[in-house]
Each structure stands twice: as C-alpha cells, then as structure tokens.
Amino acid sequence: MVRYDVGMNLRDRKRARIRQSLVDAATELFERDGYERTTVADIAAAADIGTRTFFSYFASKEELLFPESDYRVQAAVDAIAARDPEDTPVEVLVRALHLTGADSDDLTDRLAALRLRLIREVPAVRGRALQIQLDAQQQIAAHLAEAFPEQLDRVKAGALVGAFVGAVTGAVQVVMDDMPAHHDPKELRSAVEEATSVALRPWMTTRSR
Amino acid sequence: MVRYDVGMNLRDRKRARIRQSLVDAATELFERDGYERTTVADIAAAADIGTRTFFSYFASKEELLFPESDYRVQAAVDAIAARDPEDTPVEVLVRALHLTGADSDDLTDRLAALRLRLIREVPAVRGRALQIQLDAQQQIAAHLAEAFPEQLDRVKAGALVGAFVGAVTGAVQVVMDDMPAHHDPKELRSAVEEATSVALRPWMTTRSR
C-alpha cells in the first residue's frame, strides 16, 4: 500500500517519505495522547519538520487520517470503465463499491482502525469523513451516468449511488453502535450485507432500463 | 416559525430574543461580507453581547446556520408515531421525510437560502450539515425500527433510512450543481421535487413488506 514509487526524482521521493512519516507520527501520537491533545506542532516535530511546513503536506490536521482517499475513488472509477457490455448499472455499481470498501473494509492496519474510532469520537473528523464520502459519491455518479447514457441521466445516477452508499453507511453506523465490543468482522459484514440487500431490494430487482 | 413562547419567565424570553438577534445579525453579515470574513466578534457586537457570551448561545460559528435542526427531526418522529396500522415502513418513511423536507424545502426565507449557498461554498458548513443529516437519519431509523419491530431490525432500519436519504441527497446535489446561476427558487424547487420523486420511485412501486 505504501509505495515509494520509483521513477521519481530525489525531491519527490523525499517528499513522499516525509509525508509518510507524518502519517506514522500522527498515528502514534493520536493513539498515545488522543486526537485533541496532539497538536500539529507535536506531529511536525516528531517528523522533524517545521510546524509551518506541515501545512504544505496536509491542508489540515484531519487530512492526516485520510491520506489515500483518492485511490479508492480511482478504483471505483476504473471498475466502471472496465464494465462488461452486458452489465446493468446496478451490477457495475455493486462491484465498484465493493472495491472502495464503502467505508468499512480494512480493519487490518492501525491507521484504518484509528480512523474508524476517531470518526465516531471526534466531530471534526466525522465531518471530514462525510465530506470525502460525498465527494466520492458525486464522482462515481458522474462516471456511472457517462457509462450508461441510455439508462441513466445524471439525476438518476446521483440517486442510485446515493441510495447504495447511504444504505451501507446507515447500516454500518447502527452495527458499530451496537457492538462496542469487537464482534468479529465476519459477522459484522454479513449483518450489513443482509440489511443493505433488504433496503435496496427495489433497486436490485427492477431491471429497469 | 419564530415563537417567543409565552409561559417563559423573563430570563428565558430575553435569552430567546438574544438568540434570535444573533441569527439575524449573522444572516445580515454573512450576506454582506461573506461567511469567512465575518468574525464571531462582529456578530456578537451586532447583537450587543460580549464576544465571550456568544458561545453560551451557539457552540460554534456554524451552528448559527442551523438554529432549528431539532424541529425537523421531531416532525419526522411524530409522523412515524402517527402511522396507520395498515402502513408499510416505506410508506411511513416517505411521509416522514416529506415533512422534514429532506434538506431542501424552505427556499422561502433568507436564512434558508443563505444556508443552501454556504453549504456549497464553505467546507466547514457543509461538514456540519452532513453531520446534522446523519444524526437525524439515525434518530429516524431508531424510531422506525421501534415502530415496526416485526418487519425491521435496527440494522435494516438504518439501511433503509440511509438509502432513502442518500437517494434524495444524491439527486438533489446533482440538480443544484446544474444551476449555478440563481435559477429562480420556483424552478429550483420543482426540479428538486422531481429529483426526489425520481430517487424514491424504486421503492414506491413495490409493495414489499
């Protein structure tokens, strides 16, 4: 996941390295001292850069928690582009959203787990997460509309993507509130999948075109 | 809409009055100078209270734009409570959401119009709006689940409400982006209403329960 892509010059590699150490330092400090009690100055110091310089890497403290939000959207867009001529919009969308992990997949690494916790606990972080989600939604909808010009206008595409993302988000929200203890991920996932399939049944069945 | 409810003592009436003049002053100043360039100190001064005191009326600058977010949720909850025994969850939910105006109703007063504009233009405001929406969603879902214990568990209710709100929001978003010029409110409103009905159509046809 962390790629010091070759083919960059010194400057860019250095920049990527520093960016990564900012994320690492922040993860460490947020876990140890809490989000609010960690200052941007602390993080910058831990990564050995000036406080001022921090803001040329991340536009705000919250951004530290979403360092690769673009990849996910890109993955979804690619999935739409790589559709089969036989596919319906819904099928393509389901596949695309599965790739982005619609907000709930990787409980694997520390950052993802931390992010999930802070989204619940810190309003500023939740606000940022929702904005990123909305942006992603809009981009995906735009691409979907373009991919199926015969079957979807832009408004319908917006509604469709909104419904899917909303259903998953709504379900995940409840599940996470109900499980302060870490009820194992498998079970969590299947609960969400069942709920969303109920909520979205109307969209799934109608083969509307 | 603005009620200096009787039956309050002097203190409470005074407080309500000051609160209202804060909202008024803010509306005025935001329109005149822009959101970013209006400081909390300006607003407090315009309403004749100390800067510090402002924060005992509103927890943040953004809150000024959402002074009655509770009424809307309450209306939806009431609509759920007032359901007919024959109703399906979907029917009740549609009625409830129509009441809250799912984010787009009153293009009538200045504050509402301003809010709509600032949600698009100012990230901090958009973030707050999304949080309020999510909160509302969760409350409505909780009540819906309680109202239909046989047909919905809490997770399914979350998914259903999320899907509805997501669909409407997604559709409305597209419509509003398509109208950068102030296409007069009437037209916007009808466009939004059409978008909403498009978004909800999939659920309206199937009589699933």
Place this chain on the structure above:
DNA sequence: ACAGTACCTGCATTCAGTGCAGAAATACAA
C-alpha cells in the same frame, strides 16, 4: 559548477474556542 526553480522555515498575525473569576441580572421567599 551554475543558474533557476521549488521547497522549507521562522515570525507575525488572525481567528475560533475555552477556563476562570468577578460583576450583573434575575428569581424567589419572606
């Protein structure tokens, strides 16, 4: 090695938001 460009950094500044402590206003009982 050199010039040109991009980046880093400290300093000063603005503004949102909080804690505190004393002054002011209001409620309530007698």
Place this chain on the structure above:
DNA sequence: TTGTATTTCTGCACTGAATGCAGGTACTGT
C-alpha cells in the same frame, strides 16, 4: 420591598489551527 441564592454575562488570558510573507536552503537540468 428587601435580601439572598442562582444563573447568566463579560473581560482577560490563553491555546491551537491556519495563513501570508520573506529570506534561506536544497534540488534540478545543463
């Protein structure tokens, strides 16, 4: 009305995020 308890207001001092600026530093391509 008066006096007392309680709530609310307000200035002051402070923290911390974020931005503009100006000069220094480091990398690039030739």
